[in-house]
Amino acid sequence: MIPKIGQTTGWLKDTPLEIRVYETASGELIVYDDDGISFNYENNEYTTKNIRAENGNGNGSIEELHHSSSWCYGDIQWKFMSPN
Secondary structure (H helix, E strand, C coil), X not given: CCXXXXXXXXXXXXXXXXXXXXXXXXXXXXXXXXXXXXXXXXXXXXXXXXEEEECCCCEEEEEEEECCCCCCEEEEEEEEECCC
């Protein structure tokens, strides 16, 4: 799990990211990341990824939409939660 950090600019490079999917939920979201300090995003220095979970059956995918060197996350782990 990501350690508690008061502000995202305090995150260190390679911060782990845990994605939790509950029960049979399907869904997707776009994760955005930039350096959190500068205005370099105006020069396309940011990263976006589409994260998708399918029916809570243990299938998840990550699609890179836009990439620059600003991605601060390290290992990405999926955790599929069940009520049992």
